[in-house]
Amino acid sequence: MKYHIFFNLVLLIVLTGQVSAQKDTEVPIPTEAQLQWQNAELVAVFHYDLHVFDGKTYNQKKNRITPIHDYNIFNPKKLDTDQWVKAIKDAGFKMAIFTVSHETGFFFHQSKATPYAMKALDWQDGKGDILRDFKASCEKYGILPGVYIGTRWNAFYGIHDFKVHGTTEFAQNRQKHYNSMIENVVTEVFSNYGDWAMVWFDGGAHGPEQGGPDVLSVFEKYQPNSLFYHNLQRADMRWGGSESGTVPYPCWGTFTFNNSGADEPTKEAILANNFALLKTGDPDGKYFVHAMSDAPLRGYGSHEWFWEPEDEEHIFPVENLMNMYYNSVGHNTSLILGLTPNANGLMPEADVKRLKEFGDEIKRRFSSPIATTSGNGKTIHVKLPKTQNINQVVLMEAISKGERVRKFVLEGKTKMGWQTIFKGSSIGHKFIHTFDAIEASAIRLNIVESKGESQILNFSVYHINVK
C-alpha cells in the first residue's frame, strides 16, 4: 500500500467520461460507483500474501525484491473468508477489498494465465481460490466486493517498479511476457468472478504508453460500472496523501486537472507540502475524484499491512480509530482500514474484537441524534425538543447533485442568542463536527455560499458522551 506518491502521474489524463459538470450547478457529480463508494464510508482491505507464512518479519522493501523461497509455505489450515467478512460486517463496514496479488507476485485465484497461483499449491490440492471464496463471503454478508491487484512489484517475475531490469531484447521479451500475463490475469479476475464494486491497482498501473499492460481496456470491457483506481488514463478516486487514515479539513471530492496539457499538475505540484493538493482537493476542480483515507488496523506505534505473530499491541485502540473516523468519514472520505488474516487463515481474535468495539462505538455516537432533518436552500433550522447540551453535528450533502456548498456557518441558539459553533467550507458526503458542549434550544445551518442550491441530505444533532 506504500508508495502512492506517484499518484500524481495518474492525474495527468482523465477520461472525458469522468467530467460531469451539470449546467445548473457547474459542479462535477459522481458516478453511481463513486456514490456507492462514498456511501460505504467504511471499507476493509484484506492484505494476504505468501510471506505471512515465512516466519520472518515482513520487510516490504526487501520482500518486494526477494522471491519467496517455497510457495508451499502457504498453508492456512482454517481459512474462512466468511469469518473475515463477518468481522467487518459486524463492525458496520459496507465494502471489502482483497489483495488477489500483492508484491510476491503470487495470485490467490485459479489462473491459467500464470502458474504462480493457487493451482501450484499443495493447499487444497491446488483447487483453492481465495478470490472466489472472498467474493462469495461478501455476497453472503451483503458487503460490496473489491479487488486489489499488484502489478508494480512482482518478486517472482522479477518486476521492479513495473519494470523488468535492462533494455536488452531479452529484457524486452520478459516485459512483453509480463504485460501479457497481467492482461490475461486481469481478464480472469474481471470476467470470472462477476461484478466488482471497485478495483485497485496499487501505485498506479503503468499502461501501454509507459511500457506496461493494458489493464484499463480490460476493466472497461468487463467492469464498466465499477471504480478504477488507477492509471495515467483514469482514476476514479485519489489517495488522501497519507496512510494515517485521515485527511485534513477541508477535503473536497473534486480535483483540479484536465487533459489539456497546460492544466496538468506536475509531479512537483503533487508532492508539494506533503501532498497538500491530494489532501485538500480543489473546490473548483472539474473532476469528481474523491479522496480516500487509508491506514492499517495494526498501525499503532507501527505500520503493519501484513500479519505478524505477537503483533497485537499494534492494533489501534478504539480512541484512535474513532479519531480516524472523524477525520476520514467525517471529512468527506471513506476510511480504508487495512486488515490482515493470520497464518491460520483467520482474522485474529484481537483484531475482530477491536473492529467490533470500533463499530459499536460508532453506533453509540451516531445512532441516537437529538434531532435530524434535511432540506434545500440557504438556511436549515432545527428546533430541539428541549433546551439541552449538544456537542456533535453531522451534515451530509446529496452529492449525487455534486458538492455544492462552499461556505457555511453552524449556529446554536443559546440563552445569549445565536452563537457560532463552526464556520466551514466543504460538506460533501459527510461532515462531522464535535465541539465543547453548549446548551441550546435550536441549531441552524446557514449556507453562505454554494454553487447552485444546496441540497442537505442530513443534518443531525447529538449530545454524546466522550471519555
Added chain:
Amino acid sequence: MKYHIFFNLVLLIVLTGQVSAQKDTEVPIPTEAQLQWQNAELVAVFHYDLHVFDGKTYNQKKNRITPIHDYNIFNPKKLDTDQWVKAIKDAGFKMAIFTVSHETGFFFHQSKATPYAMKALDWQDGKGDILRDFKASCEKYGILPGVYIGTRWNAFYGIHDFKVHGTTEFAQNRQKHYNSMIENVVTEVFSNYGDWAMVWFDGGAHGPEQGGPDVLSVFEKYQPNSLFYHNLQRADMRWGGSESGTVPYPCWGTFTFNNSGADEPTKEAILANNFALLKTGDPDGKYFVHAMSDAPLRGYGSHEWFWEPEDEEHIFPVENLMNMYYNSVGHNTSLILGLTPNANGLMPEADVKRLKEFGDEIKRRFSSPIATTSGNGKTIHVKLPKTQNINQVVLMEAISKGERVRKFVLEGKTKMGWQTIFKGSSIGHKFIHTFDAIEASAIRLNIVESKGESQILNFSVYHINVK
C-alpha cells in the same frame, strides 16, 4: 543441445574418484556406469518442450530468450511414452534420455519446487508427469533411462546463459531464488523417480563457484552410481566436438587433464582446430572421459532437435544414419540420436519407420559374421571357413580393463600372402572398419603396441552387401 563449446570449462577439475589408473596397465578404466553407457552404443535423447505446440518455427536463439505466451498450448492429446520407447527399442537402442526441461524453463514432472511445471497445465487436469511416464516406459521395454535438465537457459525465469541479468541486490536475489529452485527441482528428479543411468546438464551446469546451483552434491547423494554430465567439478563423458553424430578416428576414451592447475587445458586449447582435443582425446590421458557423438534424426539438410510440422524431409536417410553409426559406434563412442515427439505426443510415423530401418540395417550388417573370436596377447588369428570375400571387421577391447591397445595392424591372408588391411591405433569399446572386399582365407590382428596385455573381447569378420 547447441553451444557445448564451453565444454572445456568443465574439464578444468575432475573428481579424483574418476582417476582410476591400474598399476599393471597404467590406463584409466571406466566406472560401471561408463561401461554401461559405452555398451549401450545407441542412445536416444527425446526433446520435448512447450514451443513444439506454438505453431511457429523453432528458433533456438530467439526461443531461449522469449517466454512462451501461454503454457496451456501444451496439449498432446495422444501422448504415449510407450510408443516413443518402443520405437527405439525396435531399432536396437539401449538407452533413452528425456528433456525434463529444456530452454523454455518448463518442467515436465510433478514439482513442488517450481510452479512452471505439469501441475500448471490444463492437460490431464494438472496431474500429468511425463518424466514418470517416460521412466515407466523405459522400465517396461528394458531401456536404460536418462534425464536431461536444462539449467543454462530459462526463458520463464529470465535466465540467460546461467545468469539473471544485472548485479543489483534485486538480481542477486533472483539468482539465489533460481539456484535454489534448480537444486530443489533436481532433488525431485533425482529422488522421486528411482535410478537414472545418466543425467545430462547441457552446456555444463554452473556450480556454486560460478554463482550457480549446487546440483552435483544432489546428484552424488541420490544417484551415486549414475553418470554425471557435466560441470566444472565433474564430467563422466565428453562432447565429441560436433553435432554431426560422428567423431574422427582415432577417438580415445581417455583425456588429458587433471586438477593440478598446470595441466588444465585452456579454453583456447579446447577450441583449437575445431575442438580437435575433444574429438581425439588423449591415449595417455589419466582420466576415463569417453566422447559421445550426437545428432538430431531430423538433421538432413537441417538441424532440428525439435519437432516441426512438414519437416519429414529432414529425417536422415538410412545411408546417412549408417555412416553415422560407423563413425560413432565404430569409433569408440555412443551415438546419441535426437528424437522429438510431435504435438500429438507421439513419435511421428516417418521417424519411427526410419529408426526401424536403421536398426534393421545395423542387424543386417552385423548379425552374421563369417567368423568371430576373442583373446588376449600380441596376435589373434582367425581362420575363415573357406577362402572368401571379406569387407568388414569389428574389434572390441574389454574396456573394463581400460583402452590398452595403442597400435595394431589388421591383415588378411590372400593368394599373395598376408596383406595389410588397416593400420590402426585406438580400438576401445568398438572399432568398425569396412574396406574394399578382398578374398581371404584368414585374418589376423597384430597388436603392435599396448599398455599391458591387450584384451580383445570381440574380433569379427564380415562380408556385407553395401549398396
